[in-house]
Amino acid sequence: MNSESNPDSKNSFKTTTSQELVGVREFVPDQWNMNRFEIGKPLGSGRFGRVYLAREKGTKFICVLKCLDLSHYKKNPNALKLLARELEINSNLNHNHILRMYGWFIDDQRITLILEYATEGELYKMLMSQPSKRFSEAISSNFIFQLIQALKYLHGKKIIHRDIKPENIMISNVSLDYPKGVLKLSDFGWAVKHDINTSRKTGCGTIDYMPPEMLMDKFGSSKQNRYDFPVDLWAVGVLAFELSSGISPFNKGQDDMTKKQIWGYSPQMPAHFSPELRDFLHKVLDKNPHKRLSLDAMMAHPWIQSHNLPGSFPTGTTKATLTRY
8 A cells, every 4th residue: 555645646555344443442643743643535525625544554443534625714714713613622622422532733734633433434324325315213212322422421511412313423343232223423623612501692503403593593582592401302313204205394595594493383294103212302302491491301201212222322311201192
């Protein structure tokens, strides 16, 4: 294999298996630069950069390099501020269901993030590859079960993600507990450390997943958004609906119509949804953020408990009753 410092190199190499990824938590090189890596195949691209599979030369550790165009951030101070916040938040996270960021570095052309390699790729692509463009409720429940764990960790650190969607979730390493793979919440570009004594006001994230309280400036009487941690709870409900149906519960094709749907209407449940899933969605997609099902209550809900191994539940989780609709 050729060693290249140019991230546009299209070299390919055999990746290690999940069992061979030894030392994942101990991979902490002390100096970062592009010469430390062998660059593999491109994994994707965006408006401001590209993503590559890579291997650290010394340890042969497989990772991902997310290379961002530095010129964009030099011209856009607000974008640089958001990136700095993302780096600060993500570099301090260490959880099995959050995509790990090992470090970052800057050269004359790029800001490069060194990220965990998720072997199974993006959840959205996995969803679209299903014959019916949807998962079974058992698989959907298993993914939501994992997401709840990630959010319990984040919210425990007073962090709101604010952009949960299938495109921002990666999947790795299929196992007995996780038959479709281990969920890894990623992309902390809109994440924020939240003071519980204040309310957030910025409208952000992806429209399909925005909660009603993030649309107060458009539809509410106060004309000002006021929200905090329950915005992520709402996104859990939207994701559960989408994974189980293949469609977004509020999307109407146009942004304004989608926002009106989020603000004023309840989603129409597909006929194949089970009573347990319908109940879960009714309780999570509550327009009132204060009445929305909490993460602990989600974990105890029959739709989650019936599809996941009993030994996987955190100590203290109790079984909840099902309200029929």
